[in-house]
Amino acid sequence: MTDTRRALLDALASGPVSGPELADRLGVSRAAVWKQVEALRGEGFEIESADSGYEVVAVPEYGGGAIEFGLEAPFAVEYHDRIGSTNDRARELAADGAENVAVVADEQTGSRGRLNRPWTSPPGGVWLSLALRPTRPPAHVPAFTLAAAAATTRAAREAGVDARIKWPNDVLVSEANEGTSERKSGDASTVGERDRGGKKLAGILTEMEGESDRVSWLVVGIGVNANVEAADLPAGATSLLAERGEPVDRRAFVQRLLEEFHRLRGRPEEVLPAWREYAATLGRRVRVETPDGPVEGEAVDVEFPGALVVRTDAGDVTIYAGDCEHLRPV
Ligand code: BT5
Numbered sequence: 185m186t187d188t189r190r191a192l193l194d195a196l197a198s199g200p201v202s203g204p205e206l207a208d209r210l211g212v213s214r215a216a217v218w219k220q221v222e223a224l225r226g227e228g229f230e231i232e233s234a235d236s237g238y239e240v241v242a243v244p245e246y247g248g249g250a251i252e253f254g255l256e257a258p259f260a261v262e263y264h265d266r267i268g269s270t271n272d273r274a275r276e277l278a279a280d281g282a283e284n285v286a287v288v289a290d291e292q293t294g295s296r297g298r299l300n301r302p303w304t305s306p307p308g309g310v311w312l313s314l315a316l317r318p319t320r321p322p323a324h325v326p327a328f329t330l331a332a333a334a335a336t337t338r339a340a341r342e343a344g345v346d347a348r349i350k351w352p353n354d355v356l357v358s359e360a361n362e363g364t365s366e367r368k369s370g371d372a373s374t375v376g377e378r379d380r381g382g383k384k385l386a387g388i389l390t391e392m393e394g395e396s397d398r399v400s401w402l403v404v405g406i407g408v409n410a411n412v413e414a415a416d417l418p419a420g421a422t423s424l425l426a427e428r429g430e431p432v433d434r435r436a437f438v439q440r441l442l443e444e445f446h447r448l449r450g451r452p453e454e455v456l457p458a459w460r461e462y463a464a465t466l467g468r469r470v471r472v473e474t475p476d477g478p479v480e481g482e483a484v485d486v487e488f489p490g491a492l493v494v495r496t497d498a499g500d501v502t503i504y505a506g507d508c509e510h511l512r513p514v
Pocket of ligand 1: 268269270271272292294295296297298299301302303304305311312313354384385386387388389405406407408409417418420421422
């Protein structure tokens with residue numbers, strides 16, 4: 185169903201096209217074409233039918249069809265006004281064999297971050313999960329997370345927001361008072377000379393199923409605080425709306441994000457350079473909480489598939505997973 189809609193939207197995007205021609209191109213009956221056109225009208229598309237055929241004269245502001253119309257990336261979009269978690273839905277679809285489906289919601293009621301941390305998803309955000317089936321081993325999966333972070337950052341920058349990436353997957357906006365200390369009560373082990381590195385604009389949660397040499401499916405969940413008031417977000421968060429002072433066109437934003445992600449996944453050699461270009465972490469003093477304990481030093485590089493190299497007093501340490509905090513320069 186979504187595949188036919190996507191094919192219909194692609195055909196309509198290039199100009200007026202007649203019913204019989206659409207039926208022919210899509211390999212369905214004319215009645216099926218008419219039904220799909222009616223469904224698009226129901227979604228808010230204005231479609232005129234003249235002698236030259238069907239013509240789209242107005243596209244709805246947001247929604248599945250709106251994102252697919254003119255999208256230069258091969259994703260079908262399943263849109264929900266409200267859902268528990270787009271990652272959960274994408275996992276379901278992926279387990280059923282879906283590929284290149286983007287589940288998008290206006291609001292989530294049970295969304296999560298990494299390690300099952302809560303993720304706040306009020307209406308107006310961009311809550312999006314991609315169901316993918318890459319022909320790569322599980323060891324390469326972190327590169328998809330970096331690609332998603334780079335794509336999100338690029339889309340935010342194109343929307344006029346000075347976004348940067350904090351390793352591995354946080355998209356931040358620098359705070360005007362960057363570098364001021366933030367003391368955390370009850371955390372006596374640290375000097376208190378730390379900052380968050382900025383306010384969090386977006387986060388990414390990647391989940392997968394597979395065997396040691398083969399990924400069966402991958403879900404990349406991207407949460408962007410788009411048209412959300414900062415007051416409706418946790419402390420330390422920001423939104424495109426708050427940074428821009430006006431709402432963003434979510435349809436164009438999601439299209440750019442998907443197109444950029446699609447471009448990067450096809451060019452793995454460009455992922456790290458793209459990530460490095462936007463990195464806020466490289467060159468910074470950091471403290472990373474790893475499963476083996478904290479590591480403190482200067483973040484000097486990121487290596488395939490997404491490991492952070494930290495220069496410590498005891499030499500370089502390569503970190504594959506952890507929570508990273510930017511420290512104030514000494
Ligand atoms: C993340 O986790 O940053 C990954 C977030 C992924 C969310 C997307 S939305 C679409 C898809 N569906 C889902 O159910 N999830 C994905 P982590 O690095 O663990 O950060 C979580 C922490 O960020 C929380 O503990 C809060 O402190 C903070 N936080 C929660 N909601 C936030 C928000 N909307 N904006 C900024 N920070 C937030």
